[in-house]
Amino acid sequence: MEITTRSCVVSGKEDVSVIQQNVIWNNQETLVEIVRGGICGSDLHYYQEGKVGNFQVKQPMILGHEVIGRVVATDSPDLQKGQRVAINPSRPCGQCKYCLNHEENQCTTMRFFGSAMYFPHVDGGFTQYKVVDTAQCVPYAEHADDKIVAFAEPLAVAIHAAHQAGDLEGKRVFISGVGPIGCLIAAAVRTLGAAEVVCADISERSRQLAQEMGATQTVDAKNGDFTAWEEEKGYFDIAFEVSGNAASVQRCIAVTRARGVLVQVGMGGNIPDFPLMNIIAKELVLKGSFRFTTEFSTAVNWLSNNTINPLPLLSAEYPFTDLENALKFAGDKTRAAKVQLVF
Ligand SMILES: [Zn+2]
Ligand SMILES: [Zn+2]
Incomplete structure (x- = not known):
């Protein structure tokens, strides 16, 4: 034909x-x-x-x-x-x-x-x-x-990133950069049981969308106050970096608790002065996340049965x-x- x-x-x-x-x-x-x-x-x-x-x-x-x-x-x-x-x-x-x-x-x-x-x-x-x-x-x-x-495809990327973090039940999650993928990660981690999802972005519009997609709180990445989340070696169990921006990577490392997990989703260039010492001293687990495997079918299911809107x-x-x-x-x-x- x-x-x-x-x-x-x-x-x-x-x-x-x-x-x-x-x-x-x-x-x-x-x-x-x-x-x-x-x-x-x-x-x-x-x-x-x-x-x-x-x-x-x-x-x-x-x-x-x-x-x-x-x-x-x-x-x-x-x-x-x-x-x-x-x-x-x-x-x-x-x-x-x-x-x-x-x-x-x-x-x-x-x-x-x-x-x-x-x-x-x-x-x-x-x-x-x-x-x-x-x-x-x-x-x-x-x-x-x-x-x-x-x-389905961007949601599959988000679910794969969420799976990289391990068990999400009851966890405190930080997401830095909430374009469509960051917002879908917020929805995915809520679906998978995260208790608290704080989303940071410089754009007010993006923060608004993150709220609609399941964030429990949003914060201005540029002018917000993060000090409380940095105390005692960090507050969040899991951070998702979704912008690829150097300052955002540093922030994720600062607010993640010792022995927590940082999932790198955003594709940035090379980051000079990467704070490797903080990863070592806090024993953070650093994981990359790239595309997806079986998550594509999961995404189609979640979308067609209205698990996520x-x-x-x-x-x-x-x-x-x-x-x-x-x-x-x-x-x-x-x-x-x-x-x-x-x-
Ligand atoms: Zn895509
Ligand atoms: Zn192959």
Whole structure:
């Protein structure tokens, strides 16, 4: 089967277009009609800077990894035509030592939607039709709201980060940086039993959203008073650093109790004068968190059965043909949290 489709393509710095291309389905996978997709920080970096970290755009690439759709054709007996599916953007190889150990997010040849990590790049999901591995399709209930289920990927990132912290029941949690991921971490840790969730951000709007998403208290990261939380070697059992900002990392170390856990989610550059001595002396556990594994299915479940309502984070919806304006609005952090494209 061959279908002509239009896709949102980035070619380098601030260079985007909607182009026409052909999609061929060979009866070995699943052909999906994309209905909706969220714009992520990495999509914005590709648009604004032509790169994410050191993944540079070297050829035109279709953006997007937070997409949901409808099955058009499939070889799988478990899926039906018309079935609604959230698409897991991860395609691990299934054969490397990490894949064989169920640590697929560490796959040495991961093919992740809309990523310039490898050359040729892996195209993303901002396209009308896409052929995916059947295993990437996670069906969801007919009654579920597409707007909500389209949060599956960022929620999976948040749940994976929460799992890195260990048992959350009754714990005191600090979250530094509450953009969409920080807010979803607040919702996830509350769902997993955290007793207290204090969220810090420089933006009042972000703090407001964190409150709506489950924070028990918010604090101004710039002008707030943290001294009480720093006493006795720190107050919080667990801190999530979600901004990648050097001052924020230092703050997380200061407010986490001795022998507590610090989960690093925000991707910053190198941090000079990293306070290693405080990690040693307080015997902190420092954990990185990157993407997700089985948490994608958990996220689809939580969203389709209303365990978490992410809609306070949805700032705007744009038709996919208006990609440029959608990216511009999404890049304005004073106004936008999550922006979705509608296909
Ligand atoms: Zn994302
Ligand atoms: Zn692998």
